[in-house]
Amino acid sequence: MDAWASKTFDQSPRQRGGDRHEDAPVDVTVENVIRTFGTTAALHGVSLDIRAGELIALLGPSGSGKTTLLRILAGLDVPTSGRVLFDSADALSLTVQERNVGLVFQSYALFRHMTVLENVGFGLQVRPRSRRPSRSEIKRRALELLDLVQLSGLEKRYPTQLSGGQRQRVAFARALAIEPRVLLLDEPFGALDAKVRRDLRRWLREIHDRTGHTTVFVTHDQEEALELADRIVVLNNGRIEQVGTPDEIYDAPNSPFVFSFIGESSTLPVRVKGGKVWFDDRRLDLPVRDLADGQGRLFLRPHDVEVVADDRDAITGVVTAVRRHGGSRRFELGVGETQERIEVELPSLAEQTVGSKISVLPQRWRIYR
Amino acid sequence: MATVNGLALKRPSVIPGFGLALGFALTYLGLIVLIPLAAMVLKAATLGFAGFWDIVVSPRTLAALRLSFVTSLVAASINAIFGVIIAWVLVRYDFPGKRLLDAFVDLPFALPTAVAGIALTAIYAPNGWIGSWLAPLGIKVAYTPLGILVALIFIGLPFVVRTVQPVLEEFSREIEEAAATLGARRDQTIVRIILPALVPAILTGFALALARAVGEYGSVIFIAGNIPYVSEIAPLLIVIRLEEFGYAEATAIGTAMLLISFGLLLFIHLVQPGGVGDSAMTDVSLTPVLRPGNHGTEVTTERWPVRALLIGVAVVFLALFLLLPLAAVFVEAFRVGATAYFDAITEPDALAAVRLTLLVAAIAVPANLVFGLAAAWAIAKFEFRGKSFLNALIDLPFSVSPVIAGLIYVLLFGAQGYLGPYLQSHDIQIVFALPGIVLATIFVTVPFVARELVPLMQEQGTQDEEAALSLGASGWQTFFKVTLPNVRWALLYGVVLCNARAMGEFGAVSVVSGHIRGRTNTMPLHVEILYNEYNFAAAFAVASLLALLALLTLTIKVTLEWRYADQIAATRRH
Ligand SMILES: Nc1ncnc2c1ncn2[C@@H]1O[C@H](COP(=O)(O)OP(=O)(O)O)[C@@H](O)[C@H]1O
Numbered sequence: 021m022d023a024w025a026s027k028t029f030d031q032s033p034r035q036r037g038g039d040r041h042e043d044a045p046v047d048v049t050v051e052n053v054i055r056t057f058g059t060t061a062a063l064h065g066v067s068l069d070i071r072a073g074e075l076i077a078l079l080g081p082s083g084s085g086k087t088t089l090l091r092i093l094a095g096l097d098v099p100t101s102g103r104v105l106f107d108s109a110d111a112l113s114l115t116v117q118e119r120n121v122g123l124v125f126q127s128y129a130l131f132r133h134m135t136v137l138e139n140v141g142f143g144l145q146v147r148p149r150s151r152r153p154s155r156s157e158i159k160r161r162a163l164e165l166l167d168l169v170q171l172s173g174l175e176k177r178y179p180t181q182l183s184g185g186q187r188q189r190v191a192f193a194r195a196l197a198i199e200p201r202v203l204l205l206d207e208p209f210g211a212l213d214a215k216v217r218r219d220l221r222r223w224l225r226e227i228h229d230r231t232g233h234t235t236v237f238v239t240h241d242q243e244e245a246l247e248l249a250d251r252i253v254v255l256n257n258g259r260i261e262q263v264g265t266p267d268e269i270y271d272a273p274n275s276p277f278v279f280s281f282i283g284e285s286s287t288l289p290v291r292v293k294g295g296k297v298w299f300d301d302r303r304l305d306l307p308v309r310d311l312a313d314g315q316g317r318l319f320l321r322p323h324d325v326e327v328v329a330d331d332r333d334a335i336t337g338v339v340t341a342v343r344r345h346g347g348s349r350r351f352e353l354g355v356g357e358t359q360e361r362i363e364v365e366l367p368s369l370a371e372q373t374v375g376s377k378i379s380v381l382p383q384r385w386r387i388y389r
Numbered sequence: 390m391a392t393v394n395g396l397a398l399k400r401p402s403v404i405p406g407f408g409l410a411l412g413f414a415l416t417y418l419g420l421i422v423l424i425p426l427a428a429m430v431l432k433a434a435t436l437g438f439a440g441f442w443d444i445v446v447s448p449r450t451l452a453a454l455r456l457s458f459v460t461s462l463v464a465a466s467i468n469a470i471f472g473v474i475i476a477w478v479l480v481r482y483d484f485p486g487k488r489l490l491d492a493f494v495d496l497p498f499a500l501p502t503a504v505a506g507i508a509l510t511a512i513y514a515p516n517g518w519i520g521s522w523l524a525p526l527g528i529k530v531a532y533t534p535l536g537i538l539v540a541l542i543f544i545g546l547p548f549v550v551r552t553v554q555p556v557l558e559e560f561s562r563e564i565e566e567a568a569a570t571l572g573a574r575r576d577q578t579i580v581r582i583i584l585p586a587l588v589p590a591i592l593t594g595f596a597l598a599l600a601r602a603v604g605e606y607g608s609v610i611f612i613a614g615n616i617p618y619v620s621e622i623a624p625l626l627i628v629i630r631l632e633e634f635g636y637a638e639a640t641a642i643g644t645a646m647l648l649i650s651f652g653l654l655l656f657i658h659l660v661q662p663g664g665v666g667d668s669a670m671t672d673v674s675l676t677p678v679l680r681p682g683n684h685g686t687e688v689t690t691e692r693w694p695v696r697a698l699l700i701g702v703a704v705v706f707l708a709l710f711l712l713l714p715l716a717a718v719f720v721e722a723f724r725v726g727a728t729a730y731f732d733a734i735t736e737p738d739a740l741a742a743v744r745l746t747l748l749v750a751a752i753a754v755p756a757n758l759v760f761g762l763a764a765a766w767a768i769a770k771f772e773f774r775g776k777s778f779l780n781a782l783i784d785l786p787f788s789v790s791p792v793i794a795g796l797i798y799v800l801l802f803g804a805q806g807y808l809g810p811y812l813q814s815h816d817i818q819i820v821f822a823l824p825g826i827v828l829a830t831i832f833v834t835v836p837f838v839a840r841e842l843v844p845l846m847q848e849q850g851t852q853d854e855e856a857a858l859s860l861g862a863s864g865w866q867t868f869f870k871v872t873l874p875n876v877r878w879a880l881l882y883g884v885v886l887c888n889a890r891a892m893g894e895f896g897a898v899s900v901v902s903g904h905i906r907g908r909t910n911t912m913p914l915h916v917e918i919l920y921n922e923y924n925f926a927a928a929f930a931v932a933s934l935l936a937l938l939a940l941l942t943l944t945i946k947v948t949l950e951w952r953y954a955d956q957i958a959a960t961r962r963h
């Protein structure tokens with residue numbers, strides 16, 4: 021990771037304009053940050069290490085505290101307690117202006133009365149005279165950034181004359197223009213339609229690989245996080261549930277919340293006894309090694325199941341509904357005495373229909389208690 | 390870093406300037422509005438309750454108070470009925486000249502009250518345009534309480550129209566269609582579905598019109614005849630008492646008026662259906678956006694005879710109360726010829742009045758502009774305790790009679806006033822001089838700019854400022870490069886309205902001016918003097934300049950609304 025980061029860093033445009041050390045991408049350390057609003061806590065003691073140059077996703081449902089954390093990093097909000105470090109220096113003692121972070125707002129917050137070019141150049145224009153580039157230099161850099169975000173030719177337009185995806189990229193260029201030490205994006209693709217979202221995702225990944233900023237982006241879309249991020253931070257109710265690579269998060273979710281939030285899932289009540297898993301009175305053919313005896317919940321994914329002919333060691337149920345799902349078919353089963361509902365995915369050619377009996381065994385699964 | 394939210398005055402924020410903005414706004418309001426008003430209440434308190442009561446229930450005072458409040462209630466009720474019809478016609482129907490008529494609805498906001506007063510008198514006097522037709526029928530309008538009613542209808546006309554109009558525009562056609570599919574006849578839909586939805590707006594407009602009418606002075610005194618016990622309104626009685634140096638009486642009447650007005654407003658506020666919120670009363674937008682014809686389907690409009698009748702009523706009402714007085718100003722101004730007209734407006738005293746009027750506006754308007762920006766910055770960009778109180782305080786001058794606005798400065802700075810001896814010993818003259826005129830003008834125009842900026846800036850939120858700050862801009866850079874451009878059209882809008890009122894203010898200025906020709910006479914006061922000297926043509930000539938100012942104001946206002954509707958205020962956007 022470090023090798024990759026420093027390699028890409030060499031190509032950073034900021035190397036041409038700025039020589040200030042503080043423009044280099046930084047490690048960001050969040051230590052036990054608590055933020056309360058009145059009596060409710062939006063963040064309950066969040067700790068996180070973000071590595072220089074990485075593209076990290078804050079993923080969680082609406083209201084889980086993602087924006088709050090991002091605003092604290094940006095210096096727009098102050099934690100009730102806790103620390104934030106950029107490299108090893110205290111960031112909380114820096115004002116917003118001093119913090120030098122590029123923030124892309126969820127609604128872009130483009131300045132309506134300024135052209136695209138003026139928006140992008142704003143951060144340079146407002147620098148103190150001693151650090152302000154010349155007028156022509158500001159223009160040159162803004163145009164260069166517009167080229168980077170593929171908006172050349174639109175520099176004279178006003179924000180209202182742009183499409184959603186174009187505005188998003190202007191906001192992005194504007195944030196890059198200040199040669200930020202950290203780039204923060206709040207739901208960057210939230211307001212765009214599905215096709216544009218997919219294109220911009222790829223585009224963001226490419227830009228990140230070229231510029232090498234430490235980048236934190238917020239999303240509630242797990243697919244986006246899985247596809248785009250080097251690492252994912254799953255937030256729930258103001259707490260971090262899990263931090264890991266997309267593979268770790270998807271294949272080894274460490275809590276029922278992460279399991280059900282990432283990808284689709286079904287769940288069943290089970291018992292563990294003597295290294296065996298029991299559902300109702302059936303012993304399932306699932307190997308459990310080091311699980312202590314007791315009640316638990318089995319989590320499985322619809323597409324990670326296998327139909328078995330022998331129904332003695334499997335989960336057996338009657339089909340209650342069938343739906344088409346892309347190239348396959350989804351079957352809703354009622355299983356066990358209490359008719360628990362689970363979903364399984366089978367090839368579209370499967371001949372079972374409502375009323376048929378199906379026995380399945382999950383191939384990948386987890387038990388939480 | 391830890392903050393206890395419950396105890397903090399304000400929620401922490403990275404946006405700078407809270408202390409400066411709030412401090413300035415509160416100091417300004419304190420000095421201009423609160424301390425002077427407190428001086429009046431203090432003065433009233435020195436009378437003792439018995440002394441106060443004796444003055445208030447003396448027959449002449451009681452008659453004046455009764456006349457003021459009864460005529461105001463009647464006028465506001467008439468305005469409520471016709472206001473709803475006019476708003477309905479302007480929103481729902483299309484007819485030639487509709488946009489022009491819509492623009493003219495605001496004429497009473499822009500036309501100085503003294504000009505309105507002499508124009509209405511010219512129309513309704515026994516030898517006037519309409520008066521001469523009514524006289525043979527035995528109907529006397531001018532110089533009777535009926536004349537007062539006419540003046541109060543004129544000045545209160547825009548309020549209900551402008552509060553109802555936006556609600557009606559937002560009203561979903563689908564609801565009316567739903568009612569129709571459920572079997573409601575058109576009249577049932579109107580009475581049971583639409584009108585109830587309009588009630589809060591009607592009440593708000595009614596309350597604003599009432600508050601304005603009770604305190605009205607300029608337009609009434611010309612047409613009223615001012616006969617004690619018959620057609621003498623309370624604000625006039627205050628002025629008469631002041632001229633007789635009856636400060637105690639003036640104070641008692643002023644205080645009684647304030648108390649009754651606040652009581653009435655509070656009552657209306659409390660009976661508002663749909664909960665008691667300060668939003669309904671304070672966040673009133675007086676100007677809706679005109680949008681292209683709102684064509685309904687057959688189900689959601691009236692049959693043509695009803696339409697024609699309603700349009701007819703609205704047009705006749707507006708013509709009678711707005712267009713006719715405006716026309717009267719210009720016709721009367723040129724009655725004795727163009728030469729007399731130009732002599733009247735180029736005569737030295739007239740020129741001095743023009744200069745003074747411009748000077749007063751040049752001081753008062755920028756002062757209120759800075760105040761409006763500071764107050765809006767504090768209110769819109771921060772969460773703090775007492776915010777709704779500050780918001781209400783800004784509107785306070787709207788519900789204080791202009792005459793009282795003048796009175797409080799006399800009580801504070803006049804020879805008999807609290808600071809009188811000190812000022813005299815230092816040879817400082819405030820009342821009956823420029824400073825007093827400026828102060829009184831500022832008082833009555835305090836709310837204008839702030840009222841336009843607060844809702845817009847609230848709607849715009851703090852994102853743009855946060856973006857600018859995170860890009861490295863300082864507080865002042867953020868203000869000048871981001872915030873100010875975002876509100877520039879609303880600011881201009883507020884300034885134009887503020888200026889119209891400042892140049893046209895009559896009651897407040899009249900009390901503090903001293904009426905020294907060529908020295909402390911503003912244009913409206915000069916109009917009054919000429920009129921009282923029976924120099925009608927000259928009075929109307931100077932008045933015509935003020936009427937031109939009103940037309941200019943309306944033109945700028947409408948242009949801003951048409952071109953920059955989306956950038957003026959949230960409530961005006963569609
Ligand atoms: N300024 C604020 N005042 C009060 N509560 C807030 C404020 N900002 C956020 N919250 C609360 O904090 C929680 C987290 O909000 P947020 O960080 O915006 O979530 P997300 O971005 O993940 O949707 C929510 O419950 C929200 O209501």
Ligand SMILES: [Mg+2]
Nearest residue numbers: 083086087088
């Ligand atoms: Mg959010």
